[in-house]
Amino acid sequence: MTDRIYIRPIGLAASPQAEEGKAIRLAGGMVYASRFAVILRQGGGVTERWLCDTQSIDDVLAKLPESVSGEAAAQWANLQLTHPALTCGSRTIRLDQPQVIGILNVTPDSFSDGGEFLDKPEAGRAHASAMLEAGAAIIDIGGESTRPGAPATWEGDEKDRVLPAVEYCSGMGAAISIDTRRAGVLEAALEAGAHMANDVSALRHDPRSVEIAARAGCPVVLMHAPGKGDDLHADADYDNVVFDVFDWLKAARDEAVSKGISRSKIVLDPGLGFGKSLAENLALLNALPLFHALGQPLLLGGSRKRMIGALSNEAEVDRRIGGSLAVAIAGMNAGVQLLRVHDVFETVQARNVWRGMRDAALTDFSEMPAD
Structure with a gap:
């Protein structure tokens, strides 16, 4: 089975200043995310789970297997994407x-x-x-x-x-x-x-x-x-x-x-x-x-x-x-x-x-x- 990666926001806030600016605006809306779980799934089961924040997520993404690195980068960008009307x-x-x-x-x-x-x-x-x-x-x-x-x-x-x-x-x-x-x-x-x-x-x-x-x-x-x-x-x-x-x-x-x-x-x-x-x-x-x-x-x-x-x-x-x-x-x-x-x-x-x-x-x- 193909390796799969998931970036799940687990720390949400009502404003960026609540996290001293260390948060992303989730999907261009009115919710902010500061902590994340990066989850690697192999063979249908979860094999690794890393917890990180906006300051450390790049370090986590850098050590992911090559099979999922591109998808992980796309997901991280998607979480910050502002959607058109x-x-x-x-x-x-x-x-x-x-x-x-x-x-x-x-x-x-x-x-x-x-x-x-x-x-x-x-x-x-x-x-x-x-x-x-x-x-x-x-x-x-x-x-x-x-x-x-x-x-x-x-x-x-x-x-x-x-x-x-x-x-x-x-x-x-x-x-x-x-x-x-x-x-x-x-x-x-x-x-x-x-x-x-x-x-x-x-x-x-x-x-x-x-x-x-x-x-x-x-x-x-x-x-x-x-x-x-x-x-x-x-x-x-x-x-x-x-x-x-x-x-x-x-x-x-x-x-x-x-x-x-x-x-x-x-x-x-x-x-x-x-x-x-x-x-x-x-x-x-x-x-x-x-x-x-x-x-x-x-x-x-x-x-x-x-x-x-x-x-x-x-x-x-x-x-x-x-x-x-x-x-x-x-x-x-x-x-x-x-x-x-x-x-x-x-x-x-x-x-x-x-x-x-x-x-x-x-x-x-x-x-x-x-x-």
Whole structure:
């Protein structure tokens, strides 16, 4: 097995002065990293782990095996990379702070709000409008449930569900993401006014999807899911879920680039809840800062998911707002740029308070010694 290297930020701070300037700005956002674990994996297992800071990391990188030295240098550069804004039609989505994506499901069987907006354009329009008014940067429209055990949706039915929603959201001037793994749906949605592709199969389900996305030049979200067929939750088998998902996303990114998608258009999603146990989801949440080493903006979708119920006495879906906010804040603290959520008002409010604290930290000199 090929040697692999990972640079995981393990010491995070709200401001550079908290670390006397010895910190990097993580992925161009509002989180700073000062300490790192450089992890060497050989034969599937971890063989070396070095702890370092911004002053000593060059010494660690210099002694790495030649097989991983180039990748390590790329990861170190990626951790410090400032990402350009996403362009969605006339709207520009800056990635120097967390942005909220509001979910609009037009399905009969979504785990959270199935049927609420299907065949009810006035209800869907009102919900989309409320999310935009609450501060959603993007509306993500989906016409197929991807919960465990959900039946596959026929492409024609999916089009009938999502296209009216795309049209009324476009009429509002919204930035629109289309949550689909079918090329025909993606193509029709882009023509109807959508701006971004959010593919839970990372463009694997339908071979034409990557060609359509590349031709459109639109932003693309590639999500990790272990399943190769209709069941995206199948075939989950991890040696180490964090490193395996990292490697999988790296390969998916490189495959998309090789087929004509600009790297500057790619967003990566670790796929919480897709073929992962509670322990594996929690491991990914704790390791989120590592994924900036891939050099792409990150999307986190943990809203109302089963893991929250499992940690709160099996709370029903509509009673998972507190847990959803905890996941969102964990993403913010890790420097994640995009948060896909059901509860937009509450998440935007949490983001605004979080950002206020970060802004204040940049001018907080209370930790400096007195003269």
